[in-house]
Amino acid sequence: MNSKAKAVINNLLFIMKYIAKWKKSIFFDIGLYSVFLGLSPFIWIYVPKLLIDELTGQKSTKRITIILASAFLIAGIIGYSKEFLQGRFRMKMNTVRYGFIRMLAEKTMKMDYAYTEDPDILKEVRIAMKTVNNTAEGIGLVIIKLFSIPGNIIGFLIFSIIIIQLNPFIWGLLLISLLLSYLFIDKANRYQRSCKDDLSHEERKSYYASIKLNDFQYGKDIRMYGLKRILLQKKSEADEKVVQITDAVKSRYLHAGIKEGVLMALREGIVYAYLIISVLNKNISISNFVLYTFALNGFVTWMQTTIKDFSDIWVNSLYVSDFREFLKKDEESSSTDSLNPKALQYDIVFDKVSFRYPNSERDILKNFSIHISPGERLALVGINGAGKTTLVKLLTRLYEPTGGRILINGIDIKEYDLTQYRKLFSVVFQDTKLFAFTIRENITMEYETANTEKYQESLRQSGIYEKTGKLEKKEETNLFKILDEEGVEFSGGEIQKLSMARALYKDGDIIIMDEPTAALDALAESRIYTEFDNLIKNKTAVYISHRLSSTRFCDNIAFLENGELKEYGTHEQLMQLGGAYAGMFQIQAEYYREEGHEE
Numbered sequence: 001m002n003s004k005a006k007a008v009i010n011n012l013l014f015i016m017k018y019i020a021k022w023k024k025s026i027f028f029d030i031g032l033y034s035v036f037l038g039l040s041p042f043i044w045i046y047v048p049k050l051l052i053d054e055l056t057g058q059k060s061t062k063r064i065t066i067i068l069a070s071a072f073l074i075a076g077i078i079g080y081s082k083e084f085l086q087g088r089f090r091m092k093m094n095t096v097r098y099g100f101i102r103m104l105a106e107k108t109m110k111m112d113y114a115y116t117e118d119p120d121i122l123k124e125v126r127i128a129m130k131t132v133n134n135t136a137e138g139i140g141l142v143i144i145k146l147f148s149i150p151g152n153i154i155g156f157l158i159f160s161i162i163i164i165q166l167n168p169f170i171w172g173l174l175l176i177s178l179l180l181s182y183l184f185i186d187k188a189n190r191y192q193r194s195c196k197d198d199l200s201h202e203e204r205k206s207y208y209a210s211i212k213l214n215d216f217q218y219g220k221d222i223r224m225y226g227l228k229r230i231l232l233q234k235k236s237e238a239d240e241k242v243v244q245i246t247d248a249v250k251s252r253y254l255h256a257g258i259k260e261g262v263l264m265a266l267r268e269g270i271v272y273a274y275l276i277i278s279v280l281n282k283n284i285s286i287s288n289f290v291l292y293t294f295a296l297n298g299f300v301t302w303m304q305t306t307i308k309d310f311s312d313i314w315v316n317s318l319y320v321s322d323f324r325e326f327l328k329k330d331e332e333s334s335s336t337d338s339l340n341p342k343a344l345q346y347d348i349v350f351d352k353v354s355f356r357y358p359n360s361e362r363d364i365l366k367n368f369s370i371h372i373s374p375g376e377r378l379a380l381v382g383i384n385g386a387g388k389t390t391l392v393k394l395l396t397r398l399y400e401p402t403g404g405r406i407l408i409n410g411i412d413i414k415e416y417d418l419t420q421y422r423k424l425f426s427v428v429f430q431d432t433k434l435f436a437f438t439i440r441e442n443i444t445m446e447y448e449t450a451n452t453e454k455y456q457e458s459l460r461q462s463g464i465y466e467k468t469g470k471l472e473k474k475e476e477t478n479l480f481k482i483l484d485e486e487g488v489e490f491s492g493g494e495i496q497k498l499s500m501a502r503a504l505y506k507d508g509d510i511i512i513m514d515e516p517t518a519a520l521d522a523l524a525e526s527r528i529y530t531e532f533d534n535l536i537k538n539k540t541a542v543y544i545s546h547r548l549s550s551t552r553f554c555d556n557i558a559f560l561e562n563g564e565l566k567e568y569g570t571h572e573q574l575m576q577l578g579g580a581y582a583g584m585f586q587i588q589a590e591y592y593r594e595e596g597h598e599e
């Protein structure tokens with residue numbers, strides 16, 4: 001067996017494994033449906049023969065009535081049962097399909113964070129989503145085909161027996177011509193498959209533009225910068241390419257259809273000529289002529305359906321392979337040791353850490369070493385792109401250093417159980433995201449919150465409690481209007497306060513604030529930093545800010561330049577040094593003085 005066939009079988013087994021897990025009774029329905037499907041065509045093949053025999057023989061009205069009544073009764077029962085089973089199957093199938101959708105969602109949550117910033121992986125996610133999102137392709141289609149294939153095989157076997165009785169060569173001829181038709185279609189299928197990546201790429205571009213056009217959060221920029229035109233242009237460019245690709249695919253199928261039509265005409269000609277000659281030579285009766293005509297037509301249609309079903313399974317199995325490949329992507333893993341990092345205090349060391357993003361040719365951090373003592377407040381400062389956020393991503397294990405080590409309490413952070421490790425941190429990111437859930441859910445990240453006092457206290461501490469208290473539904477108000485007309489839209493500064501409340505509620509032992517106060521004015525930011533700092537008591541904290549006055553209170557300041565530690569010390573020490581930090585501080589102080597703020 002070649003590797004492709006093996007892959008198809010493995011994919012079918014994979015799907016069947018999950019059908020067995022999520023909806024075992026589907027197998028029973030398939031069995032029953034197959035029997036009805038396999039037998040159903042033979043009623044209307046045999047009934048005409050029986051009627052002709054009767055009409056050209058004894059002409060018994062009673063027997064004709066019995067033949068017709070039985071035929072209608074059996075056909076009715078079979079037809080009803082088929083419809084019923086098919087309807088029930090469709091419902092059950094959705095359970096299975098949603099199971100796969102959930103599986104994909106869980107996988108994307110567990111994947112290495114690095115993948116989420118990799119465009120190739122985003123393409124793969126889109127293909128994997130397509131595989132499960134509808135029943136016209138991918139896993140959904142394979143499940144549908146699995147439902148009808150056994151019945152089609154039963155039908156094929158019965159038809160074969162009838163036709164072989166007539167003439168085995170005719171059976172062979174039909175089979176060969178049908179296999180040729182399959183090859184025509186298969187060529188088109190393969191072409192379709194070869195376009196998959198390009199199609200997905202263009203669809204992703206079009207989808208991106210559509211999403212941004214409809215995203216309220218982008219509304220301001222779209223209007224102010226006249227982005228509508230460029231977005232629409234990009235969308236229609238991508239759409240045009242999608243149409244081009246799909247048209248090219250359709251044209252391949254059209255050509256395959258024309259070739260198949262010619263082949264069909266030849267096939268039918270030979271078969272009918274054979275049947276007519278057989279009647280003329282009195283080798284078969286008129287009633288058998290009718291029976292074989294129906295049987296031959298039935299066989300061809302049946303075979304075409306079966307071939308199409310197999311071909312669909314073949315093509316769509318490749319999507320299933322993509323889906324399964326995607327499931328194998330590296331997950332964020334805890335190390336083998338799975339140590340619990342929980343301790344009374346945390347001593348953090350960056351030991352000659354270097355880092356380069358995947359698919360990047362530049363080291364963002366170079367030999368970076370720093371020691372953060374327990375309870376210390378460290379300020380990370382430096383110009384845009386210096387590598388400050390990257391340091392946070394490494395410390396929180398969103399990425400792994402490409403060189404050197406990060407140690408907490410003397411142990412490489414890789415050794416710690418990842419889930420436990422992440423619990424250590426309360427982080428407010430620069431581009432922190434909140435969800436269209438209630439305020440309470442956004443703070444607690446819990447469906448039901450037992451500790452009402454704690455989250456209300458977090459809101460109070462981050463200075464947003466007064467605002468949420470005035471809302472009609474208070475903390476049960478939904479954020480944003482995307483899912484709820486009565487949802488509230490908060491200002492940038494208020495969103496940042498909510499993000500801080502979330503960090504306070506989490507109560508991590510190590511605090512990281514990556515410039516979350518950018519939407520606030522300099523004085524408000526400085527106030528929030530100092531107030532926040534009082535709240536976290538003796539916890540270790542890393543603060544990132546571009547406004548150097550906000551972080552001057554920190555125990556130490558690390559000034560980064562091009563991924564290297566350029567200057568390090570207290571605010572006073574760095575000012576005395578008179579280097580890059582002091583220069584930047586002076587410029588900012590000058591600016592604020594001009595603006596009328598007193599330092």
Ligand SMILES: Nc1ncnc2c1ncn2[C@@H]1O[C@H](COP(=O)(O)OP(=O)(O)OP(=O)(O)O)[C@@H](O)[C@H]1O
Nearest residue numbers: 117357360364382383384385386387388389390391
């Ligand atoms: N996912 C990524 N892939 C490749 N390069 C990246 C990625 N994320 C960031 N970079 C690059 O790494 C460099 C450092 O980025 P980083 O976000 O750490 O800087 P920063 O000091 O926090 O800057 P800012 O003050 O603007 O927030 C930048 O040049 C950026 O372009």
